[in-house]
Amino acid sequence: MGTPLGDFIRAKRDSTQPESLGLPDRGRRRAPGLRRSDLAVRAGISVEYLTRIEQGRDRNPSIAVVNALADALSLDPSERNHLRYLAKITGGECSAHPQPAPPRREVRPTVLQTLRLLEPGIAMVTNRLGDVLAHTSTYESVTSGSGLLDADTPNLTRYVFTDARARTFFADWDDVADEQAFDLWLAPSVENSEWLTAELATVAGPDFTQRLNQHVVPQRGILRLNHPSGCELQLLRETAELSSDSQQLVVFLPADEATAQAVDELRGRPHGRLRAIS
Numbered sequence: 001m002g003t004p005l006g007d008f009i010r011a012k013r014d015s016t017q018p019e020s021l022g023l024p025d026r027g028r029r030r031a032p033g034l035r036r037s038d039l040a041v042r043a044g045i046s047v048e049y050l051t052r053i054e055q056g057r058d059r060n061p062s063i064a065v066v067n068a069l070a071d072a073l074s075l076d077p078s079e080r081n082h083l084r085y086l087a088k089i090t091g092g093e094c095s096a097h098p099q100p101a102p103p104r105r106e107v108r109p110t111v112l113q114t115l116r117l118l119e120p121g122i123a124m125v126t127n128r129l130g131d132v133l134a135h136t137s138t139y140e141s142v143t144s145g146s147g148l149l150d151a152d153t154p155n156l157t158r159y160v161f162t163d164a165r166a167r168t169f170f171a172d173w174d175d176v177a178d179e180q181a182f183d184l185w186l187a188p189s190v191e192n193s194e195w196l197t198a199e200l201a202t203v204a205g206p207d208f209t210q211r212l213n214q215h216v217v218p219q220r221g222i223l224r225l226n227h228p229s230g231c232e233l234q235l236l237r238e239t240a241e242l243s244s245d246s247q248q249l250v251v252f253l254p255a256d257e258a259t260a261q262a263v264d265e266l267r268g269r270p271h272g273r274l275r276a277i278s
Contacts, residue, residue: 002054002055002056003056003059003086003090004086004089004090004185004215005053005056005059005061005083005086005087005090006053006054006055006056006090007213007214007215008082008083008086008215009050009053009054009069009073009083010054011213011214011215012073012075012079013033013034013036013039013054013073014032014033014034015032015033016033016034016073016074017033017034018034018035018038020074021034021042021074023038034073036050036051036054039069039072039073042071042072043065043068043069043071043072044068045065045068045069053065053069056090059090059091060091061087063087066083066084066087069083070083070084076217078217079217082182082185082215082217085185085186086185086215089185104245104246105131105133105153107125107133107134107245107247108242108245111125111134111242111245111247111249112134114249115134115135115136115249116136118136118251119136119137119138120136120137120138120267121136121138121251121252121253122136122138122139122142122235122251122252122253122263123135123136123138123139123249123250123251123252124136124139124249124250125242125247125248125249125250126156126247126248126250127187127246127247127248128183128184128186128187128193128246128248129155129157129183129184129187129193129196130155130156130157130158130159130160130180130183130196131153131154131155131156132148132149132154132155132156133247135149137267138263138266138267139252141263141266141267141268142225142227142233142235142252142263142266142267143169144227144228144266145227145228145229146165146166146169146225146227146228147159147163147165147166147169148163148166148169155196156180157180157181157183157184157196157200158196158199158200160173160176160177160180161177161180161200161203161204161207161208162200162203162204168226169225169226169227169228170223170224170225170226171224171225171226171232172223172224175218175219175221176223177207177208177211178211178216178218179218179220181208181211181212181216182211182215182216182217182218184196184197184212185212185215187246197212220237222234222235222236222255223235223236223237223252227262227266229266231258231262231265231266232258232259232262233254233259233262233263234254234255234256234258234259235252235253235254235255235259236252236253236254236255237250237251237252237253238250238251238253239251
């Protein structure tokens with residue numbers, strides 16, 4: 001049985017072309033990407049040891065080995081952080097887990113007050129599972145008609161993978177889907193994401209499970225929305241980690257003047273004009 005760490009290393013190896021690392025092309029390969037032997041040599045470990053890691057038979061590689069694999073695969077900083085995180089949770093998989101449970105939904109009063117101060121801006125409080133826990137009135141205006149906030153307990157991850165409207169609302173649906181699947185690995189704990197993962201695996205199928213198992217580290221570029229009113233919105237995102245609560249405060253900023261004007265019109269201009277961030 002594989003592990004998240006082994007799955008990620010294997011996925012990165014399969015997607016890495018030898019020539020991108022300065023290795024010679026040795027002709028036809030049985031599998032795509034980098035040979036296991038080439039990665040092992042670059043990392044300074046044996047092929048047999050790399051095989052055990054990839055197959056989940058070794059769950060506790062040292063920090064030195066993890067760093068060597070990151071160097072050998074030429075991982076960027078985000079991918080390196082993810083690799084170290086997966087090594088940490090994989091090493092603890094053999095210990096007893098508490099019963100899976102959803103994370104806390106309460107938002108601290110001071111965070112709610114911060115949201116009020118951000119009006120008329122576009123902002124929300126969420127967690128790594130995608131629960132939308134609180135938001136500004138302008139966030140509601142920007143998502144109006146999309147169905148995102150229709151549920152009693154709105155969840156962005158569930159919306160992206162199970163609501164057909166999401167594929168129209170998010171102009172770059174594939175990128176957003178990558179983000180939501182990846183964030184499940186960063187949930188407050190692996191255990192309390194299991195309930196959502198099990199649900200989505202059943203109803204969303206390969207669109208969800210393949211992303212979850214490939215560990216695609218998202219770039220999180222400009223968020224493009226096709227608002228049901230007919231306008232296209234382009235939003236920059238800034239995220240503040242509320243680490244003590246395992247939550248995030250996400251602020252969305254108009255990326256251009258057309259978006260600033262469209263947001264202004266969607267919210268009815270009660271508080272003065274939003275300006276684009278250039």
